[in-house]
Amino acid sequence: MSTQALSQSSSFAQSVSAPFDVERVRADFPALQQQVNGQPLIYLDTAASCHKPALLLPHLERLYLHEYAKPYENHPMSKAITAQKEEARQKVADLINASKDEVVFVRGCTEGINLVATCFERAMLQPGDEVLVTQMAHHSNYLPWEMACRQNKAILQVLPITPSGEIDLDQFEQALTNKTRIVAIEHSSHVLGTINPIKQMVELAHRRNIPVLVDGAQAAPHMPVDMQELGCDFYTFSGHKMGSPSGVGVLYGRKEWLDKLPPYQLGEDMVETVSIARTLSSPDSKFASAPMRFEGGTHAFAEIIAFGHVVDYLQQIGRQQIQEYEESLLHYATEKMQPLDRVTIIGTAPEKEPLVSFTIDGIKAQDAESWFNKHTGIALRAGELSAQPLMKALSLEGVVRISFGFFNTTQEIDTFVDALHTCIREQA
The missing domain is CATH 3.40.640.10 (Type I PLP-dependent aspartate aminotransferase-like (Major domain))
Structure with missing residues (x-):
């Protein structure tokens, strides 16, 4: 990336203001522009690791x-x-x-x-x-x-x-x-x-x-x-x-x-x-x-x-602005998922970071993960999540987890919920 491109990439945040300009943010993450299984990548695994902004490369180079x-x-x-x-x-x-x-x-x-x-x-x-x-x-x-x-x-x-x-x-x-x-x-x-x-x-x-x-x-x-x-x-x-x-x-x-x-x-x-x-x-x-x-x-x-x-x-983007936007994603996803039949959200504290863990009645967590990996472009995680003592305390074999970053959108959540409906229907 040229010095000019680096300047344009790293200075975009100065113009970000309410409402949060997520499309401007997404332009800085090249990985989000790819497709998986012929569908746009929807990355809902930020709790595991976050994608990288393009500005890293010229600095490292x-x-x-x-x-x-x-x-x-x-x-x-x-x-x-x-x-x-x-x-x-x-x-x-x-x-x-x-x-x-x-x-x-x-x-x-x-x-x-x-x-x-x-x-x-x-x-x-x-x-x-x-x-x-x-x-x-x-x-x-x-x-x-x-x-x-x-x-x-x-x-x-x-x-x-x-x-x-x-x-x-x-x-x-x-x-x-x-x-x-x-x-x-x-x-x-x-x-x-x-x-x-x-x-x-x-x-x-x-x-x-x-x-x-x-x-x-x-x-x-x-x-x-x-x-x-x-x-x-x-x-x-x-x-x-x-x-x-x-x-x-x-x-x-x-x-x-x-x-x-x-x-x-x-x-x-x-x-x-x-x-x-x-x-x-x-x-x-x-x-x-x-x-x-x-x-x-x-x-x-x-x-x-x-x-x-x-x-x-x-x-530059603003730590408080990031927190507020990600909280809005969490609330949106929770409202979309709470009414779903056979879906139980695990962890209902009033103060949460931007993630939702859940179980699906009749479907093992890792089977659901495999379905998403095979049929969608959605990246999520399932299983014990490096928390075996917690899983034993909850009497669970595992959970499915979606987690958000400040580059995710409500449209991506809608796509996920639609896919979740299909997953449940096809594995009934």
């Missing part, structure tokens, strides 16, 4: 073909790349209202959770301690804590949910004890869509001096997130769900907590001095301060820089 150099070295090309990476860090900090030194780049939300869990395993958890997670947890926010507890003979407590798919705050408060060392909760559920009352949960935990990690993988792409407002100690999310290249994620950590944690992965750039230890109990190596202490080795820095440009793109 320039970085790899003309500006490539390892950051944090002394020659001019390296200094230029270092400046661009740190500029991306500042953009992310501004996006979430945090300090730059509280932003750690990771490969994705999963690594962000593993980083904190591993550090707690090494330095914070003792036998008999407790870690509190929720029944709606993605496997990525369950397994790392299960492993950490197993390694230290700590106890993993799982908070149940209400029939509507919400957290009962009274029950949450009762689950907090003097043995709870950390709470790991979802900002929103990737299955139920429920947006949890994070601020209130953090306040309850902090009354007992318990830190809180928030899995923001599903919420951060769809709404403004403010670390000062939420008050949590850790917050992590993935870039690929927001339109960035894959392999990029963010871990926010409150400075006082990042300073307490030991290193996660050891390697280049995260250490200040290395020397042969006189004794293993008193090593001579000294590690860098946060955030560099948690960024060992050479990261996907070109992709991180490109993520910074995606942040610009989202900011």
